[in-house]
Amino acid sequence: MSVSIINKQIEEKASLQKSFLKTANMLFGKEWDELTKEELYQTLVNTIRQYVSENWIMTNKYYAEHNCKEVYYFSIEFLLGRLLNSNLINLDMKDICKDALADLGIDINELFKQEPDAGLGNGGLGRLAACFIDSMASLGLPGHGCTIRYQYGLFEQKIINNQQVEIPDNWLKNGFAWEYRKADKEVRVNFGGNAYMAEQEDGSLKLVHEGYDTVSAVPYDVPIVGYHNNVVNTLRLWNAEVPKDYASLSGTREQLQERLRQSYRIQAITSCLYPDDSSYEGKLLRLTQEYFFVSAGVQSIVRHYKRRKGALSAFANQVAIHINDTHPAMAIPELMRVLVDVEGMDWEKAWNITKNTIAYTNHTIMPEALETWPIDMFKKLLPRIYMIIEEINARFLDNIRKMYPGDEERVRRVSIIQDGMVHMARLSVVGSHSVNGVAKIHSDILKSYSMKDFNEIYPKKFNNKTNGITHRRWLIAANPELSSLIDEAISDKWRRNPSRLIDLLDFKDDKAFLDKLDEVKKGHKLYLAGHIKRRIGFDIDPNSVYDIQVKRIHSYKRQIMNILHVMYVYNWIKRDPSIKNQMLPRTFMFAGKAAPGYHIAKETIRLINTVASVVNNDKDVNDHIRVVFLPNYSVTLAEKLFPAADVSEQISLAGKEASGTSNMKFMMNGAITLGTLDGANVEICDAVGEENCIIFGLKAEEVMEYYKTGLYSAWTEYNVNPKVHDVVDQLLTGPFVGNGDFHDLHNYLFSSNDEYFVFKDFMSYCAAHSKIKAKYNDHYGWLKSSLINIAHSGQFSSDRTIAEYAKDIWNVHPINLIKE
Incomplete structure (x- = not known):
């Protein structure tokens, strides 16, 4: 490194320190060494915002001056995760910030922990949207997000007496440090009233819409920082507020009371993500939310277009609106x-x-x-x-x-x-x-x-x-050790162009490199074991195979099949303890939330935790199998799980999962897919080869044929297969029946005629687990498969997906934003 570069870095670090200290004084009126960790975090974010804002202004100016076509991605949720670490990486400022704060005795990793996961999403739909807007900015595409500023996230999940308990996710209690309130961009959204066409004197018809209620939609803008390219796009969050001209204190007592009730109704629109829609009121609120952010977004786009570009006749040539699922239809x-x-x-x-x-x-x-x-x-x-x-x-x-x-x-x-x-x-x-x-x-x-x-x-x-994930979040940020190892092998060119991960195939037979890969995985497994110990007070064996299924709890994702298999293995060991000599030590991990009104999903969580209590406290088996349910699944928790995983459970019934993205995140971090030929599993298997994943179960066309003919019988499968028979019976009686039996789950499986074919796929699933042992015992063979998965994961980058959207659907082009 040249002397000039070193001197420049010293100057930049000194400038950053000076800005940090000045910001601390300005925000809190005290010296930096008197600040709490939360205040230090707020200081750092506000310091970095100054760098972001400069690029943000420059980006918007470029779009206006060059008459760029812009994309607006509408989604009911954006599951962002924490932004500080990823923004520093994208700004190429993480190392200098780390060093500048270390000189002050501040550990930047402790500040990362102060940031809440933004409660703006729940599952794959929202995480996909977050990856997409990250890729748009990083590819230099003029693309923005549009959603709701939820005061409360879905819910914070706790496990009490083995059951899911929902408490409010008040993620905004300390504010959201990355947002900018834009009161001058307010629009009005109307609900209710009467709408009809009235005939005019000349015989023409004119729309009349009267007696409606008006809600003020106020945007809060969040900068979306591109990777090392100076581009900053916008995620616009809409907040429902009482119109200023509605807040008058004049009127009768009854009028004032009605205004107060109306104020509560307005605030409820953006109060929570996914209100319980099992009631009429819940459904109505959900519909209100959908129209609220769509109307606000569309009005804002048209207003912006007219101010910048003029005649609406060319609107479709200058604007692309993309609706992510039907919520923004x-x-x-x-x-x-x-x-x-x-x-x-x-x-x-x-x-x-x-x-x-x-x-x-x-x-x-x-x-x-x-x-x-x-x-x-x-x-x-x-x-x-x-x-x-x-x-x-x-x-x-x-x-x-x-x-x-x-x-x-x-x-x-x-x-x-x-x-x-x-x-x-x-x-x-x-x-x-x-x-x-x-x-x-x-x-x-x-x-x-x-x-x-x-x-x-x-x-x-x-x-x-085909969906994709951003390697910046799920590899560079979540797994810096693996990222550095990849840099050592193939240079850092893959960081800008993830398709270059394929160059890792040159090392698939290099035992020295595979040993390094193994050490990285072991380090993450040890770290996750420590996290689990700190979080739930439970010990797991970091030398065991980490078998992980993390996703929304839903019957079609078949967490129930996974836990029935654990029950099957438990029974097997109890009947013949000597079998442990032929088994791999395994830790089965689950995480995910069930919708509050989804009884069967919540019963599945209770079953998982009940089985965990039995297995983990039975000395006959707990040296070989352990079961862990990690509560309150989030992006931050996911960033700990994916790098540590050995086996990626992707076991939805073939033909039911649209794509999946956790399969890609596991793959990118070297886990081996155990799954059905469903969603993107098919393309993952095609990419890495069947020898580098483990596939089981019915194919989609076989499932469709069963549905078409109606020939599937849950009772038949139950009666002809003693292994299915035994574990299903244990939902009613046996070692796992603790706080009441699992009659509802048992009844569901039969009354729905096993709608997701758990019984039919069960033995194939058990056989697939047996294959894991043989593959894992071939130490270098397993590591080779792990490396092959990482090498092929570049094709599942959201950069590739978004480049296809831009070319084939949106007709938008990247910009080259050079900073003066």
């Missing part, structure tokens, strides 16, 4: 409302602009999971939007009847308004120019099964964009 009628009602555009022109602006990503292949809303609820809350959807549907069905004369059954299957419900996926397909699935198998099933009718109507509209 009302962007379609809302954009129509703004263009027709507010801007006075004729219907055909507005519809052409809307369709060419909006693109839709589908995330489910289960028809029963597609979002619908009761007409009565929808029409009462959003009368004008309902009118627009009626018109969209009427015109669409006119065309279908011309295309398929006399085929009224087809008309019924594709109608947006049908059987008393508004079908949001149908609206999303009709009102967009692109519909993509998120894995090859998912997209194929969409076209041939779930949306076959629409694929026949719009054969060029459907396409595939």
Whole structure:
């Protein structure tokens, strides 16, 4: 390193220290060494914000001056995780900050821990959105996010008496250090009232919308920092507030009380992520949330466009709106409302602009999971939007009847308004120019099964964009030791271009390198064991195989099959203790939240924890198997789990998981996939080869055939397979029945006819676990497979996914932002 570079680094460190100390004085009015860890964290964030803001202003100025087409990614959730560490990495400031603070006796890692996980998301949908906006900024693409500023996250999960208990996730109690309130960007969103077309004196019709309630939508902007490129995009969070002109204290007592009640209703809109929709009120709040952030976002985009770019006739050439699943589907009628009602555009022109602006990503292949809303609820809350959807549907069905004369059954299957419900996926397909699935198998099933009718109507509209994850979060930040090892082997070129991870294949037979890879994994396993000990007071063996399933608790993800297998292994050891000599020590780990109203999922959590209590306290087995449920799964916890995993459990029923992204995160950190040929597992298996993953179970086409013929029988599988019989019976009686039996789980499996084929796949699943032993005992063979998985993980980077979106769907181009 040259003297000039060293001197520059010294100057930068001194400048950063000076800025840090000045910020501490300004924020808290005391010396830095008197600050708490929370105050030190706030000081560091505010110091870094100064660097971010400079690039943010420069980025927005560039977009305006160069008339860039911009993408707006609408998603009901963005699961960001902590931002300080990732922002420092992307700014290329982590090392200098670490050194500058160390000179002051401050451990930067302690400050990282002060940051809460932002309660803006729950699972894969939200984490995907977070990876996507990270990739847009890092690729230099003009792309922004739009969502809700939830005061409370989904919930904080605690395990009490083996059961999930939900407490409020008050993540904003100390504020959100990365957000900027933009009160001057406020827009108004209207709900309820009466909407109708009134005839004018000249015979024309004019819209009348009266008696509605108005909510103020105030944006809070979060900078999204690109990787080493000076680009900073925006994630806009919308907060529901009482309009200023509504807050008057005049009026009768009854009027004041009604205003107070209305204030509570307004604040409730952005109070929590995913309100319980098991009641009418919960469903209504969810629908209100969806329209609130969509309307605010669309109005804001149009206003911004008019101020910067002028005539709306070119809107679709300058703006792309992408809806992540159907929660933001009302962007379609809302954009129509703004263009027709507010801007006075004729219907055909507005519809052409809307369709060419909006693109839709589908995330489910289960028809029963597609979002619908009761007409009565929808029409009462959003009368004008309902009118627009009626018109969209009427015109669409006119065309279908011309295309398929006399085929009224087809008309019924594709109608947006049908059987008393508004079908949001149908609206999303009709009102967009692109519909993509998120894995090859998912997209194929969409076209041939779930949306076959629409694929026949719009054969060029459907396409595939396999999901991806950002390697900056899930490898560079989460696993710096592995990242440094990769740098040593192939240089750091992969950090900008993750496809270059493939160069690691040159080392797959290099035992010295594989030994280093093994040491990295052992270090993370030891760290995770310590974290588990500190968090839940439980010891695990860091030399055991870490077998991990982490994701939302849901029947189709089949956590129940996983824990039934643990029960099977427990029974096996109890019957024949000598079998332990033939077994690998295993630690089975679970994490994930069940929706508060999802009883079977919550019972599954109770079963996992009950089995854990039995297994972990039985000296006959706990030297060979342990079971851990880690509460309150989050991005921060995930960053500890993925680098430590040996086995990645991806065991959903084939044809049910759209893609999955935890499979990619595990793969990128060297875990071996144990899974079905479902979602992106198929493409992972194709990439690494069947010898470097473990596949089991029915294939998607076999599942579809069972559904089609109705020939599957849970009782038959139960009766002919004694191993299934034994573990299923233990849901009612035996060593695992503690705080009441698991009658509800037992009844569910049979009353639903084992809807996700746990019984059918169980023996194949057990056999797959047996294969793990043989593979793991071949020490260098296992490490070679681990390396091959890492090497091929670059193709599952969200950078690749977003580059495909940009080229094939959005038609946007990267910028080169050079700092003066």
